[in-house]
Amino acid sequence: MNPPELVILRELLDREPGFVSGTALARKLGMSRVGVWMHMGKLRAQGFAFEAVRSRGYRLVRRPTGLNPLLVLAHLKPGSRQADLLCLPEVDSTNDEAERQLAAGRPTPFVVLARRQTVGRGRFGRVWHSEDNGNLYASFVFRPQLEPGRMQTFTLWMGANLCELVANFCHIEPGIKWPNDLYFSGRKLGGMLTEARVDADQIRDLVFGLGLNVNCPRAALPAALVPQATTLAECTGHPLDLNRLAAAIIGRVLAAYEQFVEDSHRSTFADMWNRFDLLRGKPVTLVQGSRRVAGIAGGIDDEGSLLIRGENGRPQRFHAGETTLLEH
Numbered sequence: 001m002n003p004p005e006l007v008i009l010r011e012l013l014d015r016e017p018g019f020v021s022g023t024a025l026a027r028k029l030g031m032s033r034v035g036v037w038m039h040m041g042k043l044r045a046q047g048f049a050f051e052a053v054r055s056r057g058y059r060l061v062r063r064p065t066g067l068n069p070l071l072v073l074a075h076l077k078p079g080s081r082q083a084d085l086l087c088l089p090e091v092d093s094t095n096d097e098a099e100r101q102l103a104a105g106r107p108t109p110f111v112v113l114a115r116r117q118t119v120g121r122g123r124f125g126r127v128w129h130s131e132d133n134g135n136l137y138a139s140f141v142f143r144p145q146l147e148p149g150r151m152q153t154f155t156l157w158m159g160a161n162l163c164e165l166v167a168n169f170c171h172i173e174p175g176i177k178w179p180n181d182l183y184f185s186g187r188k189l190g191g192m193l194t195e196a197r198v199d200a201d202q203i204r205d206l207v208f209g210l211g212l213n214v215n216c217p218r219a220a221l222p223a224a225l226v227p228q229a230t231t232l233a234e235c236t237g238h239p240l241d242l243n244r245l246a247a248a249i250i251g252r253v254l255a256a257y258e259q260f261v262e263d264s265h266r267s268t269f270a271d272m273w274n275r276f277d278l279l280r281g282k283p284v285t286l287v288q289g290s291r292r293v294a295g296i297a298g299g300i301d302d303e304g305s306l307l308i309r310g311e312n313g314r315p316q317r318f319h320a321g322e323t324t325l326l327e328h
Contacts, residue, residue, distance in 0.1 A: 007029055047064035047068070048062060048064065074247075075246075076247045076250065080255075081251065081258060083109040085113065086112045090117075092117065095193060110141050111141070112139040113136075140210075144261055153300075156176070161256040162182065172232075190211055190213055191211050192209065193211075212249075213229060293316065295308040
């Protein structure tokens with residue numbers, strides 16, 4: 001059963017910018033109007049503000065700009081796939097918290113959101129700048145019971161879905177730098193980190209982490225990141241509704257995961273990847289340990305490996321590595 005505060009928020013958001021009568025809210029919740037007022041007081045304590053007009057009711061006039069779990073839940077589309085939501089003011093890493101929750105037996109799927117990470121990380125153990133400045137730090141947690149071989153294209157599929165969601169939500173055209181970075185106009189928007197635990201021949205636990213630069217002012221980034229990073233607010237020219245975006249991303253990731261597990265994603269994956277692939281047809285360098293390979297990127301194969309055509313014209317396949325676009 002949904003908490004009364006969530007029911008009130010959904011009713012007010014559905015009628016925005018109109019009013020909802022106190023009587024209608026009381027009837028919806030099965031309580032007195034005094035009870036409704038008390039629950040609205042709890043919302044006020046979180047930063048919401050309401051206008052009350054006699055004979056018309058209430059309407060929402062201010063909401064928190066930072067991440068708020070009730071707002072995220074209120075923005076999730078009715079009937080969409082559901083997952084338990086854990087929203088924290090601060091955590092070491094959302095992926096690490098996800099692993100702790102799994103170890104404690106928390107049922108899946110669930111989503112961990114945080115306003116700030118103290119030791120956020122990316123690939124190869126790199127630090128991910130994660131201050132409380134309007135960005136999104138999230139981990140999506142599943143127990144897929146799939147063969148490990150099925151997971152080779154998982155992060156790529158999720159990246160393509162996230163790019164399509166951002167394109168529709170923000171009216172920009174982002175792209176993916178294989179295998180896990182989101183870009184716009186040559187600057188990094190976000191990164192993905194998929195971690196899995198395997199039992200015998202099955203994936204037992206799967207954690208898909210996402211760090212996305214949303215509303216952080218670029219001036220607030222570390223000096224070393226300013227030339228190479230960007231934010232959705234900078235790309236669109238205005239700040240975004242972080243809670244509505246978080247809800248849209250949650251809905252899309254859960255739907256994409258279900259398609260992947262059902263193996264119904266194959267018919268659309270190639271076209272989606274090709275739309276957002278930043279490397280295809282361009283000169284790149286790939287570093288894999290001490291090995292360094294230069295050539296022309298040729299997209300990916302059916303297993304998600306990057307194809308690079310060297311001087312001899314024959315493509316080589318790479319399952320992992322760090323890619324860099326070369327200047328012409």
